[in-house]
Amino acid sequence: xxxxxxxxxxxxxxxxxxxxxxxxxxxxxxxxxxxxxxxxxxxxxxxxxxxxxxxxxxxxxxxxxxxxxxxxxxxxxxxxxxxxxxxxxxxxxxxxxxxxxxxxxxxxxxxxxxxxxxxxxxxxxxxxxxxxxxxxxxxxxxxxxxxxxxxxxxxxxxxxxxxxxxxxxxxxxxxxxxxxxxxxxxxxxxxxxxxxxxxxxxxxxxxxxxxxxxxxxxxxxxxxxxxxxxxxxxxxxxxxxxxxxxxxxxxxxxxxxxxxxxxxxxxxxxxxxxxxx
Amino acid sequence: xxxxxxxxxxxxxxxxxxxxxxxxxxxxxxxxxxxxxxxxxxxxxxxxxxxxxxxxxxxxxxxxxxxxxxxxxxxxxxxxxxxxxxxxxxxxxxxxxxxxxxxxxxxxxxxxxxxxxxxxxxxxxxxxxxxxxxxxxxxxxxxxxxxxxxxxxxxxxxxxxxxxxxxxxxxxxxxxxxxxxxxxxxxxxxxxxxxxxxxxxxxxxxxxxxxxxxxxxxxxxxxxxxxxxxxxxxxxxxxxxxxxxxxxxxxxxxxxxxxx
Numbered sequence: 108x109x110x111x112x113x114x115x116x117x118x119x120x121x122x123x124x125x126x127x128x129x130x131x132x133x134x135x136x137x138x139x140x141x142x143x144x145x146x147x148x149x150x151x152x153x154x155x156x157x158x159x160x161x162x163x164x165x166x167x168x169x170x171x172x173x174x175x176x177x178x179x180x181x182x183x184x185x186x187x188x189x190x191x192x193x194x195x196x197x198x199x200x201x202x203x204x205x206x207x208x209x210x211x212x213x214x215x216x217x218x219x220x221x222x223x224x225x226x227x228x229x230x231x232x233x234x235x236x237x238x239x240x241x242x243x244x245x246x247x248x249x250x251x252x253x254x255x256x257x258x259x260x261x262x263x264x265x266x267x268x269x270x271x272x273x274x275x276x277x278x279x280x281x282x283x284x285x286x287x288x289x290x291x292x293x294x295x296x297x298x299x300x301x302x303x304x305x306x307x308x309x310x311x312x313x314x315x316x317x318x319x320x321x322x323x324x325x326x327x328x329x330x331x332x333x334x335x336x337x338x339x340x341x342x343x344x345x346x347x348x349x350x351x352x353x354x355x356x357x358x359x360x361x362x363x364x365x366x367x368x369x370x371x372x373x374x375x376x377x378x379x380x381x382x383x384x
Numbered sequence: 385x386x387x388x389x390x391x392x393x394x395x396x397x398x399x400x401x402x403x404x405x406x407x408x409x410x411x412x413x414x415x416x417x418x419x420x421x422x423x424x425x426x427x428x429x430x431x432x433x434x435x436x437x438x439x440x441x442x443x444x445x446x447x448x449x450x451x452x453x454x455x456x457x458x459x460x461x462x463x464x465x466x467x468x469x470x471x472x473x474x475x476x477x478x479x480x481x482x483x484x485x486x487x488x489x490x491x492x493x494x495x496x497x498x499x500x501x502x503x504x505x506x507x508x509x510x511x512x513x514x515x516x517x518x519x520x521x522x523x524x525x526x527x528x529x530x531x532x533x534x535x536x537x538x539x540x541x542x543x544x545x546x547x548x549x550x551x552x553x554x555x556x557x558x559x560x561x562x563x564x565x566x567x568x569x570x571x572x573x574x575x576x577x578x579x580x581x582x583x584x585x586x587x588x589x590x591x592x593x594x595x596x597x598x599x600x601x602x603x604x605x606x607x608x609x610x611x612x613x614x615x616x617x618x619x620x621x622x623x624x625x626x627x628x629x630x631x632x633x634x635x636x637x638x639x640x641x642x643x644x
Contacts, residue, residue: 170436174607210595211572213623216616217529217598218569219609228433235437238428258429267429 148243160244164253167236175222182224230261241271251275252288265296276309283328286310290335304339307332316359330356330363337369349373391479392487399491400498403457409499412449413506419445424514435514436606442510443602446503446530451561453499454534458492458541459553485542485639489632492538497531504530525611526601532624533599537561539631540594546638561596568597594627 132139141150148156169176225233237257240250251271259268272289279285290306293299310332316322337352353373356366403409423438465471474484504527512518537557544553567574575586598620603609612620 170607173609174436174603208572208590210590213598213616213619214569214595217601217612217620219603219607231431231434232436234428234431235426235434254429258431262431264431267431271429 152243156243157247160240160247160250163236163240163243164247164250167233167240167253170233170236171225172222173219173225175219177222180222225261227261230257233257241275245275245278248275248279248282248284251285255288255292259292259296265292268292269297281313283310283314283325283332286313287328287332287335294335294339300339300342304336307335307339311336326360327363330360330365333360334363334365334369338372341372346373388483391483392490395484395487396491396494399457399461399488400495402491403453403495403499408453408456409502412452412499413502416442416445416449416503416506420510424510435511438514439507439511440602440606442507443526443605446500446507447565447600447602449503450496450500450530450534451537451558454492454496454537455541455554455557455561457495458489458538459545459550459557461488461492461542462545463550481639482636485636486632489538489542489635492542493534496534496538500527500530500534520605520608522601522604522609522611525617526605529599529601529612529617529620532621533596535624535628536594536596536599536631539628539635543631543635543638546635546642560593564593564596565600568593568595595623598623 152159172180234254234257237250237254240247241254244250251274255268255272255275258264258271269289269292272285272292275285276282276289286306286309290303290310293306294303310328314325314329314332316325316329333352333356337349337356340346340348340352349369350373353366353369356363356369360366420438420442423441428434462471465474475481504523508518508523511520511523540560541553541557544557548556571586571590575583575590578586601612604612611617
C-alpha cells in the first residue's frame with residue numbers, strides 16, 4: 108500500500124521543497140541572513156575584506172619600493188603623505204645599520220636592505236595589487252585615490268583614472284574625498300573646468316564637518332573644496348560666486364591655506380588663464 | 385667504497401621512484417597551472433604588461449609545494465618500513481645502518497630536488513614567454529639556495545621521523561619551516577623588544593632553529609635585484625651543509641639506538 112504512494116509522495120516533497128526555496132526570499136525579504144545584491148567578497152570575508160584591502164595596499168606600497176618594506180620612507184602610496192619619490196629630492200638608498208650578530212648579518216646580506224622607487228612604465232606592476240585593494244573593499248577610498256594617482260600621474264592614463272574615480276563615486280555616494288580627487292583630476296589633467304566644478308559642487312554638498320576635533324579632516328577638505336570652487340568661479344568671471352566662496356571659507360576654515368590663497372587670488376587683478384592652483 | 389656507493393645509489397633511487405609512483409608532483413603541478421594560467425591573462429584596469437605579481441605568486445607556489453613535497457617525502461622514508469617490517473630484510477643484508485640512513489636521505493633529497501627542478505623550469509618558461517628573461521643569474525642562484533633549503537629540510541624531517549610519530553614530524557617541521565621563513569629575519573628585533581623569559585626563548589630560537597629564510601631569494605628574483613655576493617652564497621650553502629650534517633648525525637645516533 109505504502110509502496111504505491113512512495114513515488115508521488117517523494118515528487119510532492121521535492122516540489123514543495125523547491126517551491127519553498129524559491130519563495131523564501133520573497134516571503135522574508137530583508138530578514139534573511141544574506142542581503143540581496145551583496146557581492147561575493149562581502150559574503151565570503153565580511154568586514155575582514157577591509158583588512159585584506161589594506162594588506163593589498165601595503166603590498167602595492169612594497170612594490171613601489173622595489174619589493175622592500177620601508178616604513179621609514181616618507182614617500183609611498185599608502186598614507187596621507189603619499190607622493191612620488193622624485194618630488195622631494197629624497198635620497199634613494201637608505202643604508203641599513205650593519206648587525207653585529209653573524210646570523211642577522213648573513214640575513215642582511217641575502218635579503219635586500221636598500222630600496223628604490225618605481226617610476227614610469229614600471230608603475231604598471233603596482234596595478235594588480237591596487238586593483239585587488241579596490242575590488243576587495245569598495246569603501247577603501249585610499250585604494251581608489253592611489254590607483255587613480257598611479258594611472259594618471261605615473262602611467263599618464265587620465266581617462267582610465269577618471270573612469271576609476273567615477274566608479275569610486277558610484278560605490279561611495281556619500282564620500283566627499285573621492286569627489287575632490289575627481290575634480291582635481293578633471294581640472295589638472297583633463298583641463299575640463301566644467302566637469303571639475305561639478306565634482307567640487309558635489310563634494311561641497313557631501314562634506315559636512317562634525318563639530319570639534321572629529322571634524323578636523325573634513326574641515327581641511329572643505330577648505331580645499333571652497334578654494335577650488337572660488338578659483339573656478341573667478342576663472343569663468345563669476346566674481347560674486349567667488350566672493351561668496353571666500354566668505355564661506357572665512358566663516359568655516361579661516362586658517363586654512365586654501366582660504367588664504369583664495370583671498371590673495373581675489374585681491375589680485377585677474378591673471379592669465381595659466382594661473383592654475 | 386664502490387660497493388657502498390652502489391648501495392647508496394640503490395637506496396636513493398627507491399625514494400625518487402616512490403615520489404613519481406605516488407604522482408604527488410603531477411597533482412601539485414596541475415594545481416599550480418590551474419591557479420596561475422587564468423592570472424596570466426589578467427589586465428588590471430585594462431592595462432596590460434604587469435608581470436611581477438604572477439612571478440611572485442608562482443614563486444610562492446614553488447616554495448609551498450617544495451615544502452610539501454620535501455616534508456612529505458622525507459618524513460615517510462622510514463615509518464612505512466617500520467610499520468610493514470620491511471626494515472628487517474633491509475638491515476639483514478650487508479648494509480650498515482649509516483648507509484641505509486644516508487642512502488634514504490639522498491633519495492629524499494634527490495626526489496625533492498628533481499621536483500624543484502621541474503618547478504623552476506616551468507617558472508623559467510613562464511618568465512621567458514612573458515618577459516623574455518629565461519635563465520637569469522639571479523634565478524639560477526635562487527635555485528641553488530632553494531636546493532640548500534631542501535638539504536636542511538629533508539635532514540630535519542628525517543631526524544624527526546626517527547624520534548617522533550609521522551604526524552608529529554610533519555606538524556613540527558611544517559611549523560618550524562613556516563615560522564622561520566616568516567619571522568626568522570625579525571627574531572633579533574623581536575627578542576630585543578621582549579623582557580624576561582620571552583627574550584631568552586626568542587634568542588634561543590634565533591641561535592638554534594634552522595634559519596631557513598637565508599635561502600629565500602624570491603624578493604631578488606621578482607623585483608630584479610642583483611645576485612647575492614658569491615661568498616655570501618657559499619656561506620649560506622655552508623650553513624645548510626653544516627645544519628644538515630648535524631641533523632644526520634643526530635638521526636644516525638637515533639637510528640643506531642632504535643629498537644624495532
